[in-house]
Amino acid sequence: MAMHKISVTVNGAAREAEVESRLLLVHLLREVFRMTGTHVGCDTSHCGACTVILDGNPVKSCTLLAVQADGCKITTVEGLEQGGKLHPVQEGFTEKHGLQCGFCTPGMMLSSVALLERNKNPSEQEIREAIAGNLCRCTGYVNIIKAVQYAAEKMR
Amino acid sequence: MIPAPFDYHRPSSLDEAIGLLTKHGEQAKVLSGGMSLLPTLKLRLGSFAHLVDINRIPGLDGIKEEGGALRIGAMTRQAALERSELIRKKYPILADAVPLIADPLVRNRGTVGGNVANGDPANDQPAIMIALGATLVARGPKGERTIAANKFYTGLYETALARDEILTEIRIPVPPAKSGGAYQKLKRKTGDFAVAAVAVQMTLDARGAVASCGMALTNAGPTPLEAAEAAKFLTGKTPDAKTIAEAAKMAAAKCNPSADHRGSVEYKKDMARVLAARALQTAFERAGRG
Numbered sequence: 001m002a003m004h005k006i007s008v009t010v011n012g013a014a015r016e017a018e019v020e021s022r023l024l025l026v027h028l029l030r031e032v033f034r035m036t037g038t039h040v041g042c043d044t045s046h047c048g049a050c051t052v053i054l055d056g057n058p059v060k061s062c063t064l065l066a067v068q069a070d071g072c073k074i075t076t077v078e079g080l081e082q083g084g085k086l087h088p089v090q091e092g093f094t095e096k097h098g099l100q101c102g103f104c105t106p107g108m109m110l111s112s113v114a115l116l117e118r119n120k121n122p123s124e125q126e127i128r129e130a131i132a133g134n135l136c137r138c139t140g141y142v143n144i145i146k147a148v149q150y151a152a153e154k155m156r
Numbered sequence: 157m158i159p160a161p162f163d164y165h166r167p168s169s170l171d172e173a174i175g176l177l178t179k180h181g182e183q184a185k186v187l188s189g190g191m192s193l194l195p196t197l198k199l200r201l202g203s204f205a206h207l208v209d210i211n212r213i214p215g216l217d218g219i220k221e222e223g224g225a226l227r228i229g230a231m232t233r234q235a236a237l238e239r240s241e242l243i244r245k246k247y248p249i250l251a252d253a254v255p256l257i258a259d260p261l262v263r264n265r266g267t268v269g270g271n272v273a274n275g276d277p278a279n280d281q282p283a284i285m286i287a288l289g290a291t292l293v294a295r296g297p298k299g300e301r302t303i304a305a306n307k308f309y310t311g312l313y314e315t316a317l318a319r320d321e322i323l324t325e326i327r328i329p330v331p332p333a334k335s336g337g338a339y340q341k342l343k344r345k346t347g348d349f350a351v352a353a354v355a356v357q358m359t360l361d362a363r364g365a366v367a368s369c370g371m372a373l374t375n376a377g378p379t380p381l382e383a384a385e386a387a388k389f390l391t392g393k394t395p396d397a398k399t400i401a402e403a404a405k406m407a408a409a410k411c412n413p414s415a416d417h418r419g420s421v422e423y424k425k426d427m428a429r430v431l432a433a434r435a436l437q438t439a440f441e442r443a444g445r446g
Contacts, residue, residue, distance in 0.1 A: 002162075002163045002164060004164065021161070021162055022158060022162060043157050044157075044195060044199070048261055051261060057264040058260070058261055058264060059265050062198075063194045063198075064194070064265070067166075132347075133259030133261035133347070134261075
């Protein structure tokens with residue numbers, strides 16, 4: 001079985017691992033690094049619960065090999081809080097009741113963070129489009145959008 | 157879900173990648189964006205002993221006009237196409253289509269080359285490349301060759317690419333003045349494939365009649381479907397509601413979709429007719445402004 005030595009930067013920290021070719025990025029994060037904030041939802045590239053930010057772009061970590069992330073910078077939900085202070089997007093989800101069961105929340109927040117890094121003042125339509133790859137089965141989209149708008153205002 | 161075991165290769169040049177494909181033959185598969193390949197491996201609908209990852213090969217991505225052609229590198233991500241000012245300004249057919257492909261997370265990884273070379277008739281860019289009269293550039297052990305997009309698709313998931321060839325670039329003729337295109341797609345939800353979709357690229361002459369027209373349909377049979385008769389029927393005419401309706405009917409008549417959870421054969425063919433009329437009308441209006 002082919003093994004590969006990889007190094008990645010996860011939430012600013014350099015990490016190394018020896019991985020099988022077929023190991024998925026989401027399993028590297030959850031099972032090797034024990035960072036379980038990144039969720040596995042559908043496991044079929046539909047739901048976006050496994051979203052992480054890879055070199056600035058939100059991607060589905062269940063549809064990427066860990067070895068493909070070699071040398072890359074990864075942000076997971078664990079990396080949003082800085083020095084005990086919530087990221088404005090996290091604060092928005094809290095203030096605006098942007099979650100019910102919370103399962104989609106890490107992915108929703110990472111897609112939102114990536115959007116706000118690219119677009120400081122997104123319209124409601126732009127927010128809807130940015131989270132189109134993340135499914136909320138509680139269907140709490142209205143408050144998710146309010147949460148992102150809250151964060152956008154806070155970050156301006 | 158975990159894919160069956162395989163060896164992973166990350167060549168740093170095209171020659172090295174082609175060497176790996178030559179060496180491992182049927183056992184090897186090119187990994188581009190992986191948005192179709194990884195789900196296939198995870199669901200174990202397919203398996204390959206060797207994956208050849210072309211993501212780190214320099215020079216395979218980019219969007220530029222050069223020598224009368226829009227050149228799109230095969231590794232160009234869909235998201236890059238979506239954000240391109242050039243595409244937005246001059247290639248409305250692509251500007252229409254890209255935001256309708258999969259979802260934003262998938263478009264951050266998925267590539268134009270992968271979409272074109274995968275041979276899935278449900279992919280959107282094959283029909284678009286046929287409508288645009290694109291040329292596909294492939295590299296293999298014997299060097300480079302070009303294949304017309306409308307000669308590329310030979311069957312369900314089968315293309316003119318040999319096992320040891322890699323699609324490197326797509327070349328689209330820069331549209332002359334008075335050109336316009338459109339892509340019309342019906343899908344049930346974000347991330348779904350098309351119930352039906354139609355790509356049209358049109359150029360008008362000085363009188364406002366159709367000088368040339370390219371037209372093709374997505375998910376209308378085992379391969380992307382070129383609607384050459386409908387396009388020919390329109391050539392020389394100034395499109396009005398009646399001629400557009402007639403051309404749309406001709407295009408839909410050629411469809412051979414299969415019934416599935418997206419609808420019956422009759423429904424899909426009728427949607428193809430409706431979308432064809434809309435795509436023709438929009439392309440015509442845009443060409444008039446162009």
